[in-house]
Amino acid sequence: MALDRWIALIILMICLAYGYAAFFTMDATLPPFMQRNPVWPSTFPKILSVLGGLVALSIVLGMEKNTGDGKEPDIDYTRLGDYKIGQALCLLGLMVAYALSLRTVGFLGSTFFFLIAGSVVLGERRFLIMIPVAAFASGGIWYLVQEVLGIFLRPWPFFLGV
């Protein structure tokens, strides 16, 4: 089974779970006065879950085949091994680390680290260029966001008290 049909199967599962919630669990908490309304909070989700389920099912069953208009897909997942999966995963991990450290380490430190580490993951080794660029960028963007746009960004680690 091709990847797109597996995905459709997963979406079908989502639709079923969503539909279950809409049809069976949501209405239980509805206050009595709202039950007289012609439209409930669950009405629209019910319609969506049915339609979504049907369309997902039609893809899982392969009702609509690609007639092959020769369009090349952006990337071919069957030769996934040829791609730099490791680098991509490292970068995603870095993004998660950035998200978790932004509050505690502060904007300047985590951004500086993220930019340097990202370049290193991609194979850059010219630290003499990287460090000033990353330092300038994190400082400059912090200034723009905090001072020009007026959105608070904690610059330093939390124990410095800012």
Added chain:
Amino acid sequence: MLEGILIGLTTAFTGTNLLMVIGGCLIGTFIGMLPGLGPMSIIAIMIPVAISIGDPSAALILLAGVYYGAIFGGSTSSILINAPGVASTVATSFDGYPLARQGKAGKALTVAAIASFCGGTIGAILLMIFAPMLASVALLFHSAEYFALMVVGLSAIAAFAGTGQVGKALLMTLLGLIMATVGEGALFNAPRFTMGIMDLQSGFGFITLAMAMFALPEALYLVLDPARSNNEAGGEIKDLRITREEARQIAPVIGRQSIQGFLIGVLPGAGATIASFLGYAVERNIASKEDQEMFGKGSVKGLAAPEAANNAAATGSFVPLLTLGIPGSGTTAILLGALIALNVTPGPRLMIDEPEVFWAVIVSMYIGNLVLLVLNLPLIPYIAKVLAVPRTFLIPFILFFTLMGAYIGQNNATELLILVGFGICATILRFADYPLAPLLIGFILGQMLEDNFSRSMQLEGGIGFILERPMTMGLLAFAVLLVVLPTYRARRARIRAAGIADGD
């Protein structure tokens, strides 16, 4: 209309707003040139900046400027290094890149800039004529018709997705609508589908979703497949002049394609990509024999056609956005989200309630086009230097801007985790060739669709409103037809391809 133009002129010609157009165009060109960042990602990144400006006209002017700049930047990179950053400039590279290879990069850029300028300007004139007309019709619409109209818009987006893609596009739209129901709705004041997670109480952030759907997968693609950002130096750009003969050749092409592109752009779901390919194909077919030979080998006509068409279409896609409040493309969907965040509701009332927003946008379209022609074109040789930035520096910065965009809007680090999670999902979806724009459009329209649906249910006391209002029923029937027809035709084509006669 004249009064409107005057309002627009006075709004657009203030110091800040002029700065917004010029700044937007420059930023757009600059970033649009980078591989992997299309107009959608750039606008998504710029939204937090635009929102913090506070003034809706200024914000929209900035975003429209960025949009134009990004399209222009995209054509520049497809001419110079054959790396179209956006689907809508793929057709530009057919003839633009051969021209650059012949050492006529400067000439190709000038032709592209002139064609874009004319396409955009003619598009803006048509927008100015058509939008008020459409808006006055749309004022007759009630909730029920709005609901039906949005259903038509969403089905049209699925229907124009291409052969074999209708089901997938439809599924993505529905998934977007489903995601829009997460959180507290305006009509019921009760959290839905939050699974008890506090961070989902207010629903998914639309900027987060936009970043996750477009910017992040593009950046990951660049990492996965280094060949995509493979930049061979474009060489020296000189001699921006075009001859009188060439001008005579491209003038009718630009005229035709501007109008055709605009009309295609107005259709929901069609957009700049289809307009540019169709423009290229049409011009090749009607060209004379010897001109036809030149197409694909560096014909100025073949370069002018898609450029004029995609800019006119980009302008045309503003028509449904500004008059009906229904975005026809991913980019206008993001703009719609930005407008809602700025407390402006696009729709037929926009022209009456906030004429300065509407007209300022139109006037700034002219200014934007002019800026691109007189300011960006001479600067292109310098701006093109950005193409030489190594990817080891570029990609961490793209990822960082994606993160910042999601963070600034919400000031919530959980949002970043959601961003990464959705980004991974979106990348997998793109592996499987699922279109992502319908998901975002569905997500943004979801709330309005449900509100209008619920309102008409309440007014008419039940689902009967569909049958009682002929216009609603007609529109809904049209929506069903839009979805069913391509599926039926694909099936018939397949049967025919299999060698079975189909009766007629």
